[in-house]
Amino acid sequence: MKGGYFLRNGRFYLEDEPVFTLAEFKQGGEGFSESFRAEHNEVLFLESISAHLVATASTIGIDPTGLIDPEGRLLRKDISRLLNKNKLYLAARIEVQIYPTEDQINIIIHAKEIERGYYPVKEPGLIISFYKDLLQSIPVTSAYSTMGKFVRRAAKQRAEELNQPNMIILNSEGDCCESIDGSFALLNNDRLLFPAAGSGGYRSAILDEVIQSAKEAGFQTEELEIINPDELLQAEELFLFDACNGIQKVLGLEDRRYFSPKTKLIAAKLSELAKKDRDDRITNY
Numbered sequence: 324m325k326g327g328y329f330l331r332n333g334r335f336y337l338e339d340e341p342v343f344t345l346a347e348f349k350q351g352g353e354g355f356s357e358s359f360r361a362e363h364n365e366v367l368f369l370e371s372i373s374a375h376l377v378a379t380a381s382t383i384g385i386d387p388t389g390l391i392d393p394e395g396r397l398l399r400k401d402i403s404r405l406l407n408k409n410k411l412y413l414a415a416r417i418e419v420q421i422y423p424t425e426d427q428i429n430i431i432i433h434a435k436e437i438e439r440g441y442y443p444v445k446e447p448g449l450i451i452s453f454y455k456d457l458l459q460s461i462p463v464t465s466a467y468s469t470m471g472k473f474v475r476r477a478a479k480q481r482a483e484e485l486n487q488p489n490m491i492i493l494n495s496e497g498d499c500c501e502s503i504d505g506s507f508a509l510l511n512n513d514r515l516l517f518p519a520a521g522s523g524g525y526r527s528a529i530l531d532e533v534i535q536s537a538k539e540a541g542f543q544t545e546e547l548e549i550i551n552p553d554e555l556l557q558a559e560e561l562f563l564f565d566a567c568n569g570i571q572k573v574l575g576l577e578d579r580r581y582f583s584p585k586t587k588l589i590a591a592k593l594s595e596l597a598k599k600d601r602d603d604r605i606t607n608y
Contacts, residue, residue, distance in 0.1 A: 325410045330401055330432040335408060354422025354429075355379055355469045358504070359528065359566035361415045361434070362441055364406050365604055367597045368529050369395035372566060375528035379467040380421055387421060390430045399608075405434050414439035416567050441594040441601075442569025448583060449563065450575040451502075453552055454478040454490040459501065461494050461523030468525060471501075475525075479503050489563055491555065491576065492524070499550045500524030505565030507573075508533070509550070509558035510542070510585050516554075519546035528566045529593075536570075536592035542585070555579075562586045569593055 328335050336342050357379065359372050366372055373395035380387045391398050402417055411434055420431040457474045474492060482490045482503060491507060494500040499507070501524030508517050515537045518524045527533070534544045555561055560583050561573040570590040572583040 325436055326434070328405065328408050329434075330405050330430075332427075332429055333401065335405075353383070354385070354420060355383065355467075355472075356418055356420040357468060357528065357566070358416055358418045360437075360442065360569070361402060361406060361411075361417050362413070362439060362597070362601055364403055364412060365601045366395065366399060366402055366417065367441070368532055368566070368600055369399055369604065371531060372528050373398050375467075375566075376419065376421070379469060382467050383469050385421060385423055385428055387428060387430070390421065390428060401430075401432055402434070405432055409434055411436050437567075441597045442590065443594075444569075444587065444590045445571060448572040448574030448581070449488050451482075451487055451489045451491065451563075451573060452485065452577050453499075454481055454492050454503075456481060458497070459492055459494045459523045461496070461500075461521070468504075471523070471525065475501075475503055489571075491552075493552070494523040496549070497551070498522060498548075499552055499555055502563045502565075505563055505568075506530065507555075507561065507563050508537075509555055510560035510562075511558055513542050515542045515544045515589075516550060517544065517546045518550055519548045521548040522550070527564060529564065529569070532596055533564050533570065533589070533593060536596055537589045539592045539596075540585075540588045542589070560584075560586050562589075569597070 360367050374393045376391050377393050414437050415434045416437045418433045457477050459471045459474050478490050478492050489503050491499050492501050500518050500522040506527045508515050537544050556579045560581050562570050564570045572586045
């Protein structure tokens, strides 16, 4: 049987095993979590993921030395152990949680089987809307998941109520800054626009790889601090992206509907880049 185990500080535990004290449970909220993708026992874009985790930890004063290094060697080893233990040999969603307790910094790693394919694009696309009940603040560190998580949590609950897979979140200026657990990009002609870090939105760990894929597909890219909702509704194409699902095309935003031929080109380049990243790591390690 696949699954059933998680890693806590390098040790295996059963998913239903009681291993946390009440104090640890409370302190878990002081940390952060990130999700990303593994294919054939390798984390895709491992160095980017690891560097993102280290940077996120630093924003809340956590030193992950001994748990995660920017090059990803420690993370790669632990995740490989977990995937083999759970017999998840094809594709998996990896969730890493890092949090402090009185005497140490802790790391918990979960793995769950998902559809394989190096960021497969789901058809026919997502139907989403704007989330306006709570607005995201714009501190410098909001580009990391530790900031704004309560707004994202509320947006996720609202999305579930609407039976939608995601939503576009606005910042305190009323501009679009992120999606739930990820980011977005809009296409007009051959120009691809992303929310900049100064927008207050979450900065995806694979943003650089998405930008590289867009450039290889022949598009100009730009990051903007101000992207208002009307710009998304008037865009030629719109897609969401995150480190686990990769690029996901948007079929509809509110009453607006999109075709996504250019999004598919960029997604195909990202898939090629991810496969090359894994193959190169196998060769070089």
